[in-house]
Amino acid sequence: MEIKEHYSLKEHHTFKIPVQARYFAEARTADEILELSRHPAFRSQEKLVLGSGSNVFFTKNFEGLVIKIAIPGIEITKRQDGYAIIRAGAGVNWQELVDWSLQQNFAGLENLSMIPGTVGASPIQNIGAYGIELKDVCEGLEAMDLESGEIREFTAEECRFGYRNSIFKNELRGRYAILAVSLKVSDLSAPGVTYRPTASYGDLKTKLEAMDPKTLSPRLVSETVSEIRRTKLPNSTLLGNAGSFFKNPVLAEERAKQLIKEHPQVPWFKDSQGIKISAGWLIEQCGWKGKRVGNTGCYEKQALVIVNYGAATAKEILAFAYNVQSSVRETFGIELAPEVNII
Ligand SMILES: Cc1cc2nc3c(=O)[nH]c(=O)nc-3n(C[C@H](O)[C@H](O)[C@H](O)COP(=O)(O)OP(=O)(O)OC[C@H]3O[C@@H](n4cnc5c(N)ncnc54)[C@H](O)[C@@H]3O)c2cc1C
Structure with missing residues (x-):
């Protein structure tokens, strides 16, 4: 199994942010994962298990070992x-x-x-x-x-x-x-x-x-x-993104009823934990749908998806996501939680 050093992750995650892994290996069997986890060089290193990278947002280089899982069958x-x-x-x-x-x-x-x-x-x-x-x-x-x-x-x-x-x-x-x-x-x-x-x-x-x-x-x-x-949804090979950036907020029934009364058009779904409110709708109401700021923005057809227009840095995307989150909080008093894994 080849272990790469200072390896670019750009083609291994769909947000296409230019970050590197200190070490990178692709494991095709459980034994290969075991070998990597027991390897003296990596014992004390932080490890990140990666699939296709479609739900991760790298904010910086990863200083440990990335194990890309390639077990078939x-x-x-x-x-x-x-x-x-x-x-x-x-x-x-x-x-x-x-x-x-x-x-x-x-x-x-x-x-x-x-x-x-x-x-x-x-x-x-x-x-x-x-x-x-x-x-x-x-x-x-x-x-x-x-x-x-x-x-x-x-x-x-x-x-x-x-x-x-x-x-x-x-x-x-x-x-x-x-x-x-x-x-x-x-x-x-x-x-x-x-x-x-x-x-x-x-x-x-x-x-x-x-x-x-x-x-x-x-x-x-x-x-x-x-x-x-x-x-x-955008095609990630053409437009970097990680799907829904935020989760749909789940509100307690009383709070949800109040919101639905004030905004009868809000899409909502009953969930075992409460009432799920469409985060995309909340973001859209705050004027973010299709809005571009520098190299990032909310996708024109689905506000919940934050996209990388090509040269976005993690810092730019983080600042943008923070602004989206703040305006939903100020307008609706609802806290959006990220769905993507921020690394
Ligand atoms: C355009 C688009 C649309 C999407 N639509 C949906 C949708 O409709 N519904 C939905 O639920 N998700 C959606 N997603 C999110 C994503 O597709 C899923 O979360 C998917 O399961 C991520 O798979 P991955 O292999 O890319 O995981 P990665 O992004 O590589 O990893 C995601 C997380 O899982 C961990 N991980 C990955 N593999 C393993 C493993 N073998 N063992 C332990 N940990 C592991 C990683 O460490 C990381 O924390 C969408 C994403 C995109 C880009």
Whole structure:
């Protein structure tokens, strides 16, 4: 395994900020991760596990070791009673897994189509889109403790998934490298299993309701989700970004009711923890949608996405994000929390 020094990370994260890693290695197996974590040269070095870099915001050079996870492989580990368990290596591209599951005639991942990134990162923030979150399909995962080298299995419950959250963003932040994730999906080839799409969310609901229900299939839902996403989100290869910069704020019911009364147009969704308010809408109301300041700004079609027009520095983006956050606080009294991992 090659270990690179003073290595540019620009092509390893979608925000495209010119930063370097002191050391960088790509691990294709658990043994390679173990080798890196036990290597005397890196024992005391800070380590950062990286997937495709689509949810990170590097504010400076990383002075330790970046371990890019490239563990391949997708397999079916169980198939019974109308469902299947898929186990995928942490380095598998998420969309590749979605496409593979559609080819197998499985249902469950289609609403999560076109989310950039790797399988290994999907539990970190409990990826979600169009009414489905990873927690709805996750059976469990295997991860390596970067301190002891031990491999531990986590059940979905032990991952403590929440809205864009998990144990890996809290108590166990930075401690484990996820090696593989197991997902439970419906097996539409099994006798008696019919497809029940999740079509409760915004634009997807509208589009699917306009279709003949008999024609709905996971592939059609996947294509519809992809079509919607293409119209709303920037292509990271052309315009640097890390998706939603902020999370949708979740308000207590009383506070949310008051906001909805004052602003009946605000998009909101009920959540197990309260009422989720559209952060994109709040930002847009403050006049930031499509606004450019120097080399950064809010994307013209989705205010929640902060973009790098090419030459943005981390300092510029941080200052911009801070101003967005401040104006939402001043206008609505709501604190926006970052969704991206600020490093
Ligand atoms: C255009 C765009 C649209 C997006 N849309 C959505 C969306 O709809 N829904 C959504 O939830 N997210 C969305 N995201 C965010 C992003 O796609 C997800 O968070 C994705 O899971 C990140 O995967 P990654 O491999 O790029 O992770 P990275 O950015 O490389 O890493 C993210 C975090 O996970 C950690 N990590 C990565 N891999 C591992 C591993 N194997 N073991 C342990 N820790 C690890 C990293 O240390 C870091 O803290 C979007 C991003 C972009 C750019």
